[in-house]
Amino acid sequence: MSVLSEYSPKRYLKVSLFLTVMAIAVYFAMKACRVDLASMFESLFTNGDVYLRFIDLDWSTLWHMVKAAAVTVLLAALATPLAACLSIIVAIAGARNISKPWFRLPARISLGLERALPDTVVLFVFIAAFGLGVFPAVFALALGSLGMLGKLWADGIEEVDDKSLEAIRANGGSLWQSIRYGIIPQVMPAIISNSIFRFEVNVRAATVLGGLAGVGIGYELSRAYSLLEYGRMGMAILVIVVVVHLCERFSGFARGKLLISGGLE
Amino acid sequence: MLRVQDLCKTLPNGRKLLNGISFSVEKGEFVGLLGPSGAGKSLTLRCVLGLTSATSGSVDFESPDGNTHSICDLRQNQLRRVRCHIGVIFQGLNLVQQLTVLENVMIGKLGCIHPLRSWLYGFTDREAREAFEALKEVNMESFAERRAYSLSGGEMQRVAIARATFQKPSFYLADEPVSNLDPKNAKAIMKILAQLAKKTSVLGVFHQPDLIAKYCTRVIAIKGGEVVYNGDPKISPRKLADIYGDELQELEISQQNGQELKQMVPATG
Numbered sequence: 001m002s003v004l005s006e007y008s009p010k011r012y013l014k015v016s017l018f019l020t021v022m023a024i025a026v027y028f029a030m031k032a033c034r035v036d037l038a039s040m041f042e043s044l045f046t047n048g049d050v051y052l053r054f055i056d057l058d059w060s061t062l063w064h065m066v067k068a069a070a071v072t073v074l075l076a077a078l079a080t081p082l083a084a085c086l087s088i089i090v091a092i093a094g095a096r097n098i099s100k101p102w103f104r105l106p107a108r109i110s111l112g113l114e115r116a117l118p119d120t121v122v123l124f125v126f127i128a129a130f131g132l133g134v135f136p137a138v139f140a141l142a143l144g145s146l147g148m149l150g151k152l153w154a155d156g157i158e159e160v161d162d163k164s165l166e167a168i169r170a171n172g173g174s175l176w177q178s179i180r181y182g183i184i185p186q187v188m189p190a191i192i193s194n195s196i197f198r199f200e201v202n203v204r205a206a207t208v209l210g211g212l213a214g215v216g217i218g219y220e221l222s223r224a225y226s227l228l229e230y231g232r233m234g235m236a237i238l239v240i241v242v243v244v245h246l247c248e249r250f251s252g253f254a255r256g257k258l259l260i261s262g263g264l265e
Numbered sequence: 266m267l268r269v270q271d272l273c274k275t276l277p278n279g280r281k282l283l284n285g286i287s288f289s290v291e292k293g294e295f296v297g298l299l300g301p302s303g304a305g306k307s308l309t310l311r312c313v314l315g316l317t318s319a320t321s322g323s324v325d326f327e328s329p330d331g332n333t334h335s336i337c338d339l340r341q342n343q344l345r346r347v348r349c350h351i352g353v354i355f356q357g358l359n360l361v362q363q364l365t366v367l368e369n370v371m372i373g374k375l376g377c378i379h380p381l382r383s384w385l386y387g388f389t390d391r392e393a394r395e396a397f398e399a400l401k402e403v404n405m406e407s408f409a410e411r412r413a414y415s416l417s418g419g420e421m422q423r424v425a426i427a428r429a430t431f432q433k434p435s436f437y438l439a440d441e442p443v444s445n446l447d448p449k450n451a452k453a454i455m456k457i458l459a460q461l462a463k464k465t466s467v468l469g470v471f472h473q474p475d476l477i478a479k480y481c482t483r484v485i486a487i488k489g490g491e492v493v494y495n496g497d498p499k500i501s502p503r504k505l506a507d508i509y510g511d512e513l514q515e516l517e518i519s520q521q522n523g524q525e526l527k528q529m530v531p532a533t534g
């Protein structure tokens with residue numbers, strides 16, 4: 001009967017109650033933070049000429065910006081495979097069906113801790129260790145991806161069809177053979193697909209983290225901002241939008257190809 | 266070859282799944298295992314393989330080199346070596362869906378392959394050729410490149426059979442190997458199993474008394490975790506009704522040509 005009760009008017013009552021509570025919460029939150037909608041809109045429109053200055057692009061910096069963007073993409077391209085390889089190992093240690101509790105718990109806990117840590121905090125730790133540059137950015141990106149990919153794949157391994165693993169064991173297969181022939185074939189399409197998606201996310205993250213570490217297009221943007229060179233900033237933003245969009249297209253295309261050839265559907 | 270003695274399996278809550286199962290299978294025998302759904306047939310086979318640990322009792326398996334292994338006491342590594350000699354066909358078939366048919370067949374030999382080799386370069390050409398031969402025997406050679414998930418139930422069943430024969434074991438355990446097949450293919454598989462049994466031994470679960478009567482050399486019936494019959498494969502209809510319980514007594518039990526029993530038990534998965 002519980003299935004049918006979902007269609008009763010009570011359900012709409014619940015939804016409207018939820019929306020009312022949300023609206024009240026938003027109102028009080030704005031009050032607490034002293035958000036003044038009126039002055040916010042005012043400053044949004046009175047300084048209209050600022051936007052015009054952005055649009056007046058400084059085309060002479062185009063090549064420079066493209067090179068900086070390439071560095072940013074490179075950060076993501078280095079960090080993603082690094083994270084992917086490391087997270088497979090952590091995931092194998094953290095999956096209930098193939099690991100032992102004394103491997104599993106530390107693996108799961110460290111993945112959880114890693115996810116709880118904001119990427120910028122990780123970055124500053126690495127900057128303290130390596131100084132500004134490419135290394136801290138790559139490591140921070142990789143570690144940021146590791147937490148998510150590791151959990152995703154550990155869960156994926158736990159969902160693998162137990163019966164096929166049992167068949168491998170019954171045929172005399174060892175643990176590592178059941179990983180090779182049972183688990184890898186079943187989780188590989190998801191692993192590759194998620195890695196490509198993560199690359200796309202990392203390109204975006206590399207813009208910010210790279211900027212903080214002093215490399216790439218993010219750094220160019222923040223430098224142009226501090227010098228108030230709006231033309232340069234506009235150019236940097238344009239290049240970022242184009243590059244991120246291209247990476248997104250690439251990621252979508254590659255994952256689509258993979259799903260077809262991997263025979264998921 | 267195989268001696269099961271007083272095998273018991275009790276759940277923590279006290280429910281008795283196996284209640285003192287004893288039987289043996291000698292070389293050259295094709296033993297049919299039969300019994301109602303939930304009787305403990307699959308569980309018995311799992312205990313023989315060491316996949317489930319029995320509460321008490323013993324399973325002794327004699328490998329071709331003449332050594333006797335007490336499967337219940339073996340460690341994981343030793344189990345691996347014993348399992349090399351036992352070919353299994355599971356009730357759920359248990360193929361790796363994302364691998365090709367040929368790879369699924371080759372998995373049968375993993376016990377004889379060093380794990381390091383599996384990771385470095387996988388299977389050899391010779392193994393692939395042998396696997397292909399095994400597929401030919403079950404008329405599945407044209408499917409070799411297909412991925413397992415794209416097969417029909419009966420096709421998967423034949424791949425599972427090829428996986429066991431490819432292994433060239435000295436003992437076969439088959440859990441309902443013909444349950445998903447049409448009568449023609451079922452007969453073909455029974456013939457293959459009967460042929461294999463001449464040089465090895467086969468212990469198979471079947472839900473078709475007529476097939477058992479025709480191909481097996483002996484039949485063991487299990488009911489409620491106990492062996493209730495062990496002997497001539499041509500079971501009398503009375504005995505069959507006894508094994509399968511009251512529900513079937515209303516069903517008409519007819520005997521064709523005085524020999525062949527009509528199929529009267531629905532094959533349940």
Ligand SMILES: Nc1ncnc2c1ncn2[C@@H]1O[C@H](COP(=O)(O)OP(=O)(O)OP(=O)(O)O)[C@@H](O)[C@H]1O
Pocket residue numbers: 276282300301302303304305306307308309356533534
């Ligand atoms: N891991 C388990 N935990 C609890 N109960 C189990 C477990 N495995 C099997 N059983 C129970 O043991 C009984 C015997 O199961 P088994 O799979 O051996 O039946 P079966 O004789 O093979 O039946 P079928 O003909 O339907 O395949 C069933 O009642 C089943 O529910």
Ligand SMILES: [Mg+2]
Pocket residue numbers: 306307308356440534
């Ligand atoms: Mg069964």
